[in-house]
Amino acid sequence: RKEVEQDPGPFNVPEGATVAFNCTYSNSASQSFFWYRQDCRKEPKLLMSVYSSGNEDGRFTAQLNRASQYISLLIRDSKLSDSATYLCVVNPYMEYGNKLVFGAGTILRVKS
C-alpha cells in the first residue's frame, strides 16, 4: 500500500464549479499534512497546511480526519488558473528529521 494515495484524475470541471479531492495516508503516526500545488513543468508550491480543526483560505477548504487517515481539499468557484496538479503531502515526522511524503497528485482542469 502506498504511503499517500490520491485519485490521479483528471478532474475536468467548468469554471465556477466546486470540486473536492481526497487523499488517504497509511502512517497513523503522521504529524503534519499539507496540500501543495504543482503547475506543469514547475516546482511544487505550498497551497495550505491542513489542521485537525479544518481550515479555510479563501475559496479553498482543507479537512483532516485522523481516525480515518483521510485528508480533503475543497475548491469553490473554480477559476481557470486553478488548473494544476494538487499534491497531498504527509509528514511522518521522525526523530531525526522532517520528511515529506508526496502523493502522486490529482490533476485538475478547469474549462471555460
Added chain:
Amino acid sequence: DTAVSQTPKYLVTQMGNDKSIKCEQNLGHDTMYWYKQDSKKFLKIMFSYNNKELIINETVPNRFSPKSPDKAHLNLHINSLELGDSAVYFCASSQDRGPEGPQHFGDGTRLSIL
C-alpha cells in the same frame, strides 16, 4: 530575488558521465533537501541536511553524493550516470527539521541521459 535556486536548469549528458547540480537558498533556513521526480511524476525525497549534517538518506544508489559546504548550499554529485537517472531533481529548504514548517522548492533541474 530567488529564494531557492538550482543550476543548471537543464542538463543533457551521456551515460557514464559524472555531473553536479548546485543549490543555494537565501531564506536563512537550516534544513535543505534533494527530491527526485520521475516520469510518473512521483516526488520522492533523497537526502536531507540540517546545518551541514546529513539527517535523511533514503535508499539511493551510492553514485549519488550530496555535499553541503554551508547551510545555505546543498549540492548533488552523480557518478556514472545511468538511463534511469533521467528525472527532474528538486532542491528544497525549510526553517528547521521539525514537522510543522512547509518546504520551499527550487524550480528543478531537468536531467536527461542519452
